[in-house]
Amino acid sequence: MTTNGTSTAPQTAANDKAARRKRFEDVFPIIANELLGYIRGEGMPKDAVEWYEKNLYHNTPGGKLNRGMSVVDTVEILKGEALTEDEYLKAAILGWCVELLQAYFLVADDMMDASLTRRGQPCWYKMPNVGNIAINDAFMLEAAIYHLLKKHFRSEKYYVDLLELFLETTFQTELGQLIDLLTAPEDHVDLSRFSLEKHHLIVVYKTAFYSFYLPVALAMRMRGIEDEAAYKLALSILIPLGEYFQVQDDYLDCYGLPEHIGKIGTDILDNKCSWNINTALSHATPDQLSVLESNYxxxxxxxxxRVKEVFSQEPIALPRRFETYEAESYTKITELIESVDESGGMKRAVFTSFLNKVYKRSK
Structure with a gap:
């Protein structure tokens, strides 16, 4: 369909995306009210209830919500048709549990990194009168996950599987954070600690497990997929996909347009163990290495x-190397997706939907 010669397809897709997001967002007040009702029922004083409400709303909604919405999208793809209201609510609650996990990580991460802003507003610990109370607030965001799982999934046969997924993924993510903190403390620059191997570990453990594998594995459990081989297959595709996403994120921090990525990149200033610096270190000439060590x-x-200038020089040439990396990653991931046997209930569309969202993205 066209209007005055212009296709309405992009506008329709944008409207659909906005509608899907709004439907997902509309579930958050439901679970927030459940959590607040619980602590009221425990006799907590009014100021504690109000504090927790601010904690929940400041830190959980407001981001891109890709992780949470991916749970709903994957359940729908696996079912092959629209979800019932009850199915949608359950999938969305699982999605919001992933977003609560993300919120827990970010509140703690911002304190560890001494960050100032998050999602265009002050970090939670930087809000008036919060400070170190944010440590406990982070724990309360995490605890909310298990309260919601018990309330809504206790009678499901996959309840323990959900618990194990969240617990194991949390541990994996914290391991990734540990490697990151030890490798690249913001106040002590030592590029000899960096390597592409360490970057791989940080990316896989700190990002790929909870951002890519967890949403899909939760959806698979909800849809009754029990074959462990299916989970190993999903892991074998989603971890490389998550790594590609983070490498892309690192690259855009340096080369993306601020109006596209929604922020000004600070990885160089913050001594981040990114793909950019590790790739540069592995190809730098002695003179280039000296510049990087003096300025990163x-x-x-x-x-x-000065660092950005060296990044673009031969033989480092990061834009060229990223273009090659992206093409090779796309080919590898596409081949993995094509190998999926759909007879066991898994569907290639689960993975292609992720790949289509991130391939060649500019934000």
Missing amino acids: GRKDPVAES
């Missing part, structure tokens, strides 16, 4: 510009 991780825009 310094809170100085001139030093940052």
Whole structure:
């Protein structure tokens, strides 16, 4: 369909995406009210209830919500048709549990990194009168997950599987954070600690498990997929996909347009163990290495510009190397997806939907 010669398909897709997001967002007040009702029922004072409400709303909704919405999308793909209201609610609750896990990580991560802003507003610990109370608030965001799982899934035969998924993924993510903190402390720059092997571990454990595998595995459990081979197959595709996503994120931090990515990249200033610096270190000449060692991780825009200049020089040539990496990753992931046997209830569309969202993205 066209209007004045212009296709309405992109607008229709945008409207559909907005509608799906709104439907997902509309579930959050339901679970927030359940959590607040629980602590009221425990006799908590009014100021504690109000504090927890602010904690929930400041830290959980408001992001891209890709992880949470992916649970709903995957359940729908696996079912092959629209979900009933009850199925949608259950899938959305699982999705919001993933977003609560994300919120828990971010509140703690921002304190560890001494960050100032998150999603365009002050980090939670930087809000008036919060400070170190944010440590306990992070724990309360995590605890909410298990309260909701018990309330809504206790009678399901896959209840323990859900618990194990969240517990194991949390541990994996914290291992990734540990490697990151030990490798690249913001206040002590030592590029000899960096390597592409460490970057791989950080990315897989800190991002890929909870951002890509967890939403799909939760959806698979909800749809009754019990074959462990299906979960191993999903892992074999989603972990490389998650790594590709994070490498892409690292690259865009340096080369993406701020108006597209919604922020000004700070990885160089913050001494991040990113794909960019590790790739540069593995290809740098002695002179280039000297510039990187003298300027990387310094809170100085001139030093940052020197690093960016070296990143683009031969033989490092990050834009060219990223283009090659992206093409190779796409081919590899596509081949893995094509190998999926759909006879066991798994569907290739689960993985292609993820790949289509991230391939060649600019934000």
